[in-house]
Amino acid sequence: MASGTALIYDEEMTTHKLLWSDPVCDIEVPERLSSSYDQLKRYHLVERCVHVPAREASQEEILLVHSSEHLEVAKSTQTMNEEELKKVSGNYDAFFFHPNTYCCARLAVGATLELVDAVMSGKVRNGMALVRPPGHHSQRNAANGFCLFNNVAIAAEYAKLKYGLQRILIVDWDVHHGQGTQYIFEEDPSVLYFSWHRYEHQEFWPSLKESDYDAVGLGKGKGFNINLPWNKVGMGNSDYLAAFFHVLLPMAFEFDPELVIVSSGYDSGIGDPEGQMNATPEVFAHLTHFVMQLANGKLCVILEGGYHLKSLSESVCMTVRTLLGDPVPQITGEMAPCLSAVESIQNVRAAHKSYWKWLMYEDTSFLQNLSTKSLLLKKANPNPSTEHESKITNNDETVKVERFLELHMKNILFPVPPIKTATTDSRGSVHLLPVPVHFVKEIDKTEIKALVSGFYADIVKEDKNLLSLGSILAILDKILKKEVCNGIAESPTCSVSVAVALRHSVRFGFQRVLCIFVGDMEIIPNTEDGKILMIHICEKEQSGKTRSKHYISLNWKEDAEGNDFFPAVLGFILPVAYSYQPNLTVIAVGPNRSLGISGISLLFSLLQGLAESRILAVIKDTEINVMQSVAKALVGASAPQFGVYVPPTQEKVNKIKILRDQFQQEWKMLQCSVKDGI
Ligand SMILES: CC(O)(O)NCCCCN
Numbered sequence: 001m002a003s004g005t006a007l008i009y010d011e012e013m014t015t016h017k018l019l020w021s022d023p024v025c026d027i028e029v030p031e032r033l034s035s036s037y038d039q040l041k042r043y044h045l046v047e048r049c050v051h052v053p054a055r056e057a058s059q060e061e062i063l064l065v066h067s068s069e070h071l072e073v074a075k076s077t078q079t080m081n082e083e084e085l086k087k088v089s090g091n092y093d094a095f096f097f098h099p100n101t102y103c104c105a106r107l108a109v110g111a112t113l114e115l116v117d118a119v120m121s122g123k124v125r126n127g128m129a130l131v132r133p134p135g136h137h138s139q140r141n142a143a144n145g146f147c148l149f150n151n152v153a154i155a156a157e158y159a160k161l162k163y164g165l166q167r168i169l170i171v172d173w174d175v176h177h178g179q180g181t182q183y184i185f186e187e188d189p190s191v192l193y194f195s196w197h198r199y200e201h202q203e204f205w206p207s208l209k210e211s212d213y214d215a216v217g218l219g220k221g222k223g224f225n226i227n228l229p230w231n232k233v234g235m236g237n238s239d240y241l242a243a244f245f246h247v248l249l250p251m252a253f254e255f256d257p258e259l260v261i262v263s264s265g266y267d268s269g270i271g272d273p274e275g276q277m278n279a280t281p282e283v284f285a286h287l288t289h290f291v292m293q294l295a296n297g298k299l300c301v302i303l304e305g306g307y308h309l310k311s312l313s314e315s316v317c318m319t320v321r322t323l324l325g326d327p328v329p330q331i332t333g334e335m336a337p338c339l340s341a342v343e344s345i346q347n348v349r350a351a352h353k354s355y356w357k358w359l360m361y362e363d364t365s366f367l368q369n370l371s372t373k374s375l376l377l378k379k380a381n382p383n384p385s386t387e388h389e390s391k392i393t394n395n396d397e398t399v400k401v402e403r404f405l406e407l408h409m410k411n412i413l414f415p416v417p418p419i420k421t422a423t424t425d426s427r428g429s430v431h432l433l434p435v436p437v438h439f440v441k442e443i444d445k446t447e448i449k450a451l452v453s454g455f456y457a458d459i460v461k462e463d464k465n466l467l468s469l470g471s472i473l474a475i476l477d478k479i480l481k482k483e484v485c486n487g488i489a490e491s492p493t494c495s496v497s498v499a500v501a502l503r504h505s506v507r508f509g510f511q512r513v514l515c516i517f518v519g520d521m522e523i524i525p526n527t528e529d530g531k532i533l534m535i536h537i538c539e540k541e542q543s544g545k546t547r548s549k550h551y552i553s554l555n556w557k558e559d560a561e562g563n564d565f566f567p568a569v570l571g572f573i574l575p576v577a578y579s580y581q582p583n584l585t586v587i588a589v590g591p592n593r594s595l596g597i598s599g600i601s602l603l604f605s606l607l608q609g610l611a612e613s614r615i616l617a618v619i620k621d622t623e624i625n626v627m628q629s630v631a632k633a634l635v636g637a638s639a640p641q642f643g644v645y646v647p648p649t650q651e652k653v654n655k656i657k658i659l660r661d662q663f664q665q666e667w668k669m670l671q672c673s674v675k676d677g678i
């Protein structure tokens with residue numbers, strides 16, 4: 001997998017500006033670009049990226065999507081005076097021309113295409129283009145919503161033509177519906193378009209019926225257009241994460257894209273006057289981290305909206321540092337999606353049931369009444385208050401948001417540990433990892449013996465564990481001190497090693513440790529009153545063990561090809577893990593028939609989104625090939641590889657549903673359907 005992150009920025013794109021007063025358009029200012037770039041410099045992120053210059057797109061490239069009439073109109077504005085510019089701007093909904101607009105829009109397209117080339121050629125792994133004017137509202141023959149040319153749509157057509165791609169995913173996390181992009185690809189099954197957007201039952205701009213969840217695409221494109229409408233403002237981190245766990249990620253992994261392009265609007269972030277949402281900048285690190293696990297990491301992030309300069313620039317920085325592979329900051333806020341969000345999630349899943357294998361067994365019986373129910377709800381309370389207490393309201397409280405973000409960002413920013421991964425093994429040679437890692441010296445036996453006899457004698461019965469215990473405790477100490485962020489140790493008996501590691505972690509201050517056991521191994525019960533949450537994925541039913549909210553056994557047997565783990569990883573483990581918000585994750589892998597290698601590496605990759613990416617891996621010493629793939633996942637050297645998609649069986653879907661019903665009141669990120677009798 002290629003390495004490096006491209007950053008494309010050209011000051012020329014700040015020359016497009018509004019020349020007259022227009023209360024709709026006056027938020028789309030040049031400072032959006034310059035303040036984002038300045039913040040990137042302040043966090044020393046610019047120098048860590050590969051600088052790729054922008055270029056002007058050719059007319060042919062623009063004509064990949066737009067009509068020649070549209071191109072001619074745009075070209076003609078270069079020589080217009082203010083009065084003529086104002087007149088031609090009046091032909092569109094929410095667009096303004098400046099004499100430099102045409103040149104800036106060509107640079108925005110060209111920058112986007114340069115990023116596609118840099119990623120597809122392997123010059124970089126991923127990258128971000130800071131461009132304006134934005135693109136996702138513009139259509140074949142019209143400018144719209146501050147957009148002149150559809151940068152992302154042209155990039156998708158360009159990538160299909162030049163690289164013969166057949167599956168491109170566009171993720172649009174801007175708070176407005178990219179109706180332009182939807183119209184361009186709605187009959188095209190090679191481009192999967194996902195958009196969430198403020199909708200409020202069609203009240204919010206652009207107030208289109210076709211922005212609702214039942215617009216699934218047309219003709220051959222049916223199923224390849226996904227609209228997730230937010231029917232209330234004030235949506236927050238947990239609503240966005242739930243939308244990824246229960247809608248986008250299962251679709252995206254089944255689609256298995258060859259390239260991911262993000263229409264990256266940050267007006268879905270807190271403080272934005274357009275969005276009126278409450279999600280905080282670090283959520284974009286998580287969203288970016290998730291989409292980095294697709295298409296072998298080939299990811300192009302293209303700026304769309306974002307009008308609160310401080311919120312925008314902090315969110316841009318969160319995106320770029322994640323693209324660079326930095327640890328993902330802890331998510332903040334209550335991990336519980338609101339009722340309206342769960343209702344929208346349930347509706348869009350039902351609308352797509354007949355187009356996706358992963359939804360084959362989805363229960364849609366609720367549809368006839370729920371959708372009317374939500375409309376009845378709307379009629380019942382015409383001006384719905386938000387379900388989330390809106391911590392920060394937006395009308396001219398920009399300064400308040402700035403102060404909030406100053407404090408907020410201090411709490412969640414952290415020094416990037418110098419080394420990413422530590423490893424030791426009883427043979428003492430670091431033979432596993434493709435990149436230099438930190439080799440942890442082993443604690444000598446006498447020291448370990450004293451430590452164990454002092455604290456862990458009840459667990460450690462025999463000497464053969466001492467060596468592996470030494471390496472585990474040595475790595476744990478490095479992680480505890482934040483000198484490394486994750487580590488791998490091999491062990492002859494995982495359950496003993498893990499039991500000692502868990503007790504050690506709690507003793508040394510971790511308040512919430514998530515422990516995932518993969519494979520049939522004997523678990524040494526660890527109460528620690530809620531400081532440890534155990535999930536055991538095992539082939540054999542765990543007889544006798546009572547399930548509690550802190551001990552969950554998920555009976556799972558991998559299928560022949562070993563890759564139908566998505567419902568377990570995406571639909572259950574991830575939502576529970578995010579609900580728990582651990583500050584350390586321990587994953588033990590024994591001999592197992594539960595999750596295939598790719599399921600295990602997906603689990604490791606996705607769980608790096610938690611606990612500031614702190615993970616301790618304890619691998620049974622016989623499982624060398626597991627060690628290899630886990631090592632690559634932890635050093636970020638590769639995205640997980642999946643075989644051909646195998647849909648889950650009804651039996652497996654039911655297993656998850658039963659567990660979800662059992663635990664969704666406790667671990668609320670599991671919620672993806674509204675129980676009757678709301
Ligand atoms: C790029 C964008 O989605 O942020 N444009 C929003 C236009 C809003 C017009 N009322």
Ligand SMILES: [Zn+2]
Pocket residue numbers: 174175176265267274304305306
């Ligand atoms: Zn927007």
